[in-house]
Amino acid sequence: MTQLVIDNLTVTYGSGTDDALVACAGIDLTIDEGEFVTIIGPSGCGKSTLLHCMGGMLQPSEGGVFFGGERVVKPNPRNAAFVFQDYSLFPWKSVGENAGMGLRFAGASKADAAAAAAQQLDFVGLGDFADRYPRELSGGMQQRVAVARALALEPKMLLMDEPFGALDEQTRRNLGMDLARILAEAGQAVVMITHSLDEAIFWADRIIVMSARPGRIAEEIRVPAPRPRDLAFMTTQPFQDIRVHLFEQLEQVQGAVAR
């Protein structure tokens, strides 16, 4: 069933001035329940802007975002919860408190937040780390905590802005495999921005390719394989075919920027 509808969305920064910048233009997109969608595109193509609009962090200049039929006017983390690129854990709070922080902000009591946090930390494999502090954790572990913080709200959708951008290749792959399993179990819809072709294909039910400035949807690609997938999927022919196609697509939209 359709969960999120983006209708003719346009975002203009500094509109009415000489250096008005159109970040996204005329974007139509729907996300189904439980669907995993990756967004890929050149830098500055408005991917983050689009994601922020989906989560109500930003109001579109034209068009609208509708979650379950309701117009999104402000963030509602129980509908769509964010996982940011730089983890954004609070270094002054313990891992357990960090994992419960989203719930606390959303109005839950301290006890409820702590209980949900403990459960989610177990779920992402960090049950023993609740009393540690973020700086004692590796980047990959910190990002798991950020995922736990989002999952603790039992959101209907996760919005992930390059969640692995700051990690090294090996950690990325391991965390990716783990999270793929975790998110498949959790059953949320996920929208994830990525710069990596492999990630974009490996995770997704559907890949959205965006063109640069103003950001438009250049293509949607379905990945015809059930999730969660194991690493061997990357060596299959369908994966390789999509990869080659994506590569060419990105070259093309990137080239458009260069010219």
Added chain:
Amino acid sequence: MTTTTIRPGGRRVPRSMTIWSMRLALLVVVLAAWVFATTVGGVSPLILPGIAAVLESFFSLVVRPEIWTQAGITVLEMLAGFAIAAVVGLAVGFLLSRSRVLVRAAEPLFAWGYMFPFALLYPLFLLWVGVGLESKILYAAVGAFFPIAYNTIRGLRSVDRKYLQVGKAYGASGLQIDLNIKLGAARPMILSGLRIGSSIVTIYVVLAELLGSNLGLGHEIESASSRLQIADSYATVLLLIVVTVILQRIMEYLLRSRHE
């Protein structure tokens, strides 16, 4: 306890032992110079009494209950001055940081107050508040107020946007943003302001007692010197150093920043 580290050259260096023996060596050098000055050097005992005389004086000093009353007064002045500076400094810093205009107006003033040699104004404090405890407390509080307020403002104004973004994304209320995000992010800076304030308080109280008072260890030093009981004067300085260092250490421990 000795920690050993291996240098690139492969030589084992017992680090803390080296450092401690160097510190000890420095102490030995100072004491040796002292002994030399008072014996062979022939420095007058009115300027520098012998170590033995100072120690004797020190040990007879610390068994007198009156001296502990005076020490208690000095400590009380320091704690009261710090408490006032902390409460007012934090409150003013917090309130000012909420308005961009006020911050821009106030920040240079606080930075300047931070640097200003308040010793110049002590005679005015004596004039306004009198020679009693209150003038020391107020004087120390004014001196410590500036670094505390300044660091509070700086800390609260320089909260990383990514933390505020989390608050927004998860629907945090204004109060939650203040308590859970801004205060947490600013804490190291605020604590550093409080540490600076606590050390300023000890300096200002002693200074104020020396410059004009009828109570406290500073006053004892001053009166022993004026009676030419130089060994007593040195012994009281020694006691004051011990008391102040202990107090500062306790403050530093309580105000250390964790987890960052």
